[in-house]
Amino acid sequence: MARFSRRTIIKGGLASAFFAIGAKIGIGSIIEKLTPGINIARTSRxxxxxxxxxxxxxxxxxxxxxxxxxxRLVKIEGxxxxxxxxxxxxxxxxxxxxMLYDEERVLTPLKRVGARGEGKWESISWKEAIEEITYRLKELKMKEMPEQLVFECEASLTTELIVKRFMNAFGSPNAITHSKYGNENKIVAQRLTWGEDFEVPDVENSKYILLFGSxxxxxxxxxxxxxxxxxxxxxxxYAKLVTIDVRMTQTSGKSDEWYPIRPGTDAFVALAICNVIMREGIADIEFIENHTNVTPKMLSEHLKYYTPEMAEQISGIYVADIVRVAREFATFKPSVAISGGGITKHKNGVYSERCITLLNAITGNIDTKGGYCIPRRFALQDPVPLPNEPIADSNIYYSKNDSVLEHASRAEIIDAVKSRRQKVGVYISYEYNPVYSSPDSEDTAKLFKDEDIIPFFVAIDSYMTETAALADIILPSATYLERRELFSPPSFSMVPFVSFSQPIIEPLGKSKSIYNIIKEISKKIDPNIKKYFKMSEDNFLQASISHISELSDAGGIYYLMGHGYWFDTKMNQSLYKLFERKGFNTPSGKFEIYSERLREEGHDPMPVYVPMEEFSMKNRNAFVLVPFKTNVHTADRTANSLLLSEILHNNPLWINAGIAREYGLQDDDKVEISSKLGRIETKVRITQGIHPNVVAIATNCGHWQFGHIAQAKSFESNNAKTSHVWWEDEGNGIHINKIIPASIDVIGGGRDGWIP
Ligand code: SF4
Known part of the structure; x- marks a missing residue:
């Protein structure tokens, strides 16, 4: 369990002193404000x-x-x-x-007893579960087909390390560890351009923030x-905030300016802004000449085609606005342009991202205070003894060269398994729900139900998700409030740091951490695999940060247990422009506006606008459907939360007020959304805050598994609140992925999220 630092204890002491007075005069909340990390129970004091x-x-x-x-965990705060x-x-x-105390959590290993997906389960012991799983795994080993083990999860730094280590030890190259938001196209664009996966916008120090769909x-x-x-x-x-978005989001609404743009045309607008900046001589020529792989002349030539006049025709944003935003962006320094996930989840996603990144480069805002910064973070090291890389080939990728991602994308793996390009003997998923979160979700469900294609399926999860419901065995995983994990998210203070999660309570029921589950499995497969997981979880985590010597000297994970985070106090916080000393992490060491890799693979090497034919709106009755995330739910992990579902439980379709008038629609009228995959009925919400060519809908609704609350149904449990789901009659909305066709961006490997 956690240790407490001197600082925490001092806080405790201070609070105790205040407490005697505070409790009497009812100023508990003032004490809490003065002493973060202290909480006073309102009833028992x-x-x-x-x-x-x-x-x-x-x-x-x-x-x-x-x-x-x-x-018992009673409160969470920042x-x-x-x-x-x-x-x-x-x-x-x-x-x-x-989520921790979800009445319907999976807390014991389960084995299906009916047909797949029939919902009939029996509780089994960990011993039985591990024996069943290792029997299948040993069979793959014996037949020398280790690559037929596929392990898929949404990975944090620690999970990725553990899962890859296990898969290497087993000999399978098919460890598929996704970033949590499916940002494949963005990651590919960023790696091609400046060798990073993500930017850190140093907005706190910016004077001008330009958002494209973010x-x-x-x-x-x-x-x-x-x-x-x-x-x-x-x-x-007094930073200016300008948002270009098809929808009036919370951010658009709080911006100085909002431009509703025709969907899929952001790249053209970004290039037109670049064009104005270059031709008006307000670009950072020194940066272009010394740190990119093009000359200012070459870039100006390339941008000539992207005039503000053309941009107005294509995007609907007026010339005068494009020119003014260009001048402001280049002169209100430091400035930063940021793309949103939706911009890159299209067939033109890689190029759209490259165009927006270009804006930051030509204005010299790369890795500057207030600009578009290189992520500073630590990597974990795989502790010795190290398993060898697998010899077997993966057949999940279309070809080894078609993507600069180091792993297959979500879309690729489903395609590879479905087409039997990659044969599967055992499929393991960890806290991952592709049956709900993939486009064409009914087809994905069919795939997981098919015992010819996936003969044995193990889901490691805390909840009965849509995917877990189709498993042969479910192993109960400890939630993040019950397990240990190391993190090093990109630092906004520009000094890399390590943070830690630790059990606030011991794992409920029979749930276990992923490390301990894999340790159990490894022990039973063979001694050659067991040796890589001999260490205790704590020792493994300690060893994975032992290369960070200052943290190790401070006590490693034992320091983190008391303090929650660590950073090197000797590091200089104002250290920007890392590229001046190290160059960029690209083949040329430069910021690659021109990508040789793209040229070699037959694509345009420069940042260009790729029109989306599907968005051309030739059919007057067709709209582009934009699914969006809300601030209330995650992609799906929070689905069964009472607190959150009470706030957001259904998802009417946003439609422009002018269009609604044309069709004679009122709020809450029923409409049908159709695509080539089928039709789905929902209610409408009429708003001025959406482009007339667009309809939009929130995700994380329409669950058909995950528990009663996710499905807006009352039920009796130890928690009296579960029998009062007042929104039961309103229902739980619709699951839009059912009618979103699956297709893949061939450059980024990511999903293409449009709907015709
Ligand atoms: S859900 Fe995300 S943003 Fe919210 S507190 Fe957790 S990590 Fe932070």
Missing amino acids: RLRNGIPTTCSNCPAECGIYGFTDYG FDGNPNNMGKTCSKGEAGLD NPYESHTFFINLAKRIASARTEN
Whole structure:
């Protein structure tokens, strides 16, 4: 369990002193404000010390405190020490409590007893479960077909390390560890351009923030960390916020300017802005000449085609606005342009991302204070003894060269398994729900039901998700509030740090951490695999950060248990422009506006606009459907939370007020959305805040598994609240992935999210 630092104990002491006075005069909340990490029970007046840990409900990986009372987690709040979120959390973070004590959590190993997906299970012991699984795995080993083990998960740094180590030891190259948001196209574009996976927008120090389809006030990979800093830049630097988006999001609504853009045309607008900046001589020529692989002349020539006049025709944004935004972006320095996930989840996603990145480069905002920065983070090391890389080939990739991702994308793996390009003997998923989250979800469900294609399927999960419901065996996993894990998210203070999650309570029921589950499996397969998981979980984690000598000297994970995070105090915080000393992590060492890799693979080497034929709106009755995430639910992990589902449980279709008038629609009227995959009925929400060519719908609704709350149904349980689902009559909305066709961006390997 957690150790407490001197600082925490001092806080405790201080709070105790205040407590005697505070309790009497009812100023508990003032004491809590003065002493973060301290909480006073409102009824019993008991003093609670917070245990610092990390929320992994979304990729933002915020620091949180968990407060317990008599061994039960009773409250979650932001951990002020974490350098990224600095004490702030979101509703999903605080609802972790609900998810931990979910009355329908899977808490014991389950074996299906009916047909796949029939919902008939029997509880079995861990011993029986491990024996069943290892019997299948040994069979693959014996037949010398280790590559037929496929292991798929949404990975954090630690999970990725553990799963890859196990798969290497087993001899399978098919460890598929996704980033949590399916950002494959963005990652590919970024790697091709400057050798990083993600940018860290140093918005706190920016004077001008330009968003393309990005909605940080509601949903972003860095969510709270970014939203908090934009808000502070707005009030403290008087930073201007300009949003280009098809929809009036919470962020658009709080911007100085919002431009509703024709869908799929962001890249053209970004290039037109670049064109104005180059031709008006307000670009950073020094950066282009010294740090990119093109000349200013070559770039100007390339951009000539992308005039503001053409951009107006294509995107609907007026010439005057494009020219003014270009001038402001180049002169209100430092400035930063940020893309949203939706921009890149199209067939033109890789190019759209490259065009927006170009804007940051030609204005010299790369890795500068207030600009578009290189992520600073630590890697974990795989502890010795190290298993060899697998010899067997993976057949999941179309070809080894078609993507610069180091792993297959979500879309590729489903395609490879379905087409039997990659034969499967055993499929293991860990806290991953492709049956719900993949496009054409009914087809994905069919795939997981097919025992010819997937003869044995093990789901490691805490919930009966749509995917777990189709498993042969379910192993109960400990949630992030019950397990240990190391994190090193990109640092917003520009000094890399390590953070930690630790059990606030012991794992409920028979649930176990992923490390301990794999350790059990390895032990039974063969001694050659067992030796890689001989260490205890704590020793494994300790060894994986032993290369960070200052952290090791401070006590490694034991330091982290007390403090929640660590960073090197000797590092210089104002260290920007890393590329001036090290170059960029690209083949040329330059910021690659021209990509030789793209040219070699037959694509345009320069950042270009690729029109989306499907968005051309030739049919007057067709609209582009934009699915969007809300600030209330994650992609799907929070589905069965009472607290969150009470706030958001259904998803009417947003439609433009003018269009609604044309069709004679009123709020709550029923409409049918159709695609080549089928039809689905829902209610409409009429708004001025959406482009007339677009209809939009929130995700994380329409669950058909995951528990009663996710399906908006009351039920009797130990928690009286589960029998009062007042929104039962309203239903749980629709699952839009059912009618979104699956297709793959051939460059990025990511999904293409459009719908005709
Ligand atoms: S943004 Fe919210 S859900 Fe995401 S890590 Fe932070 S607190 Fe958790």
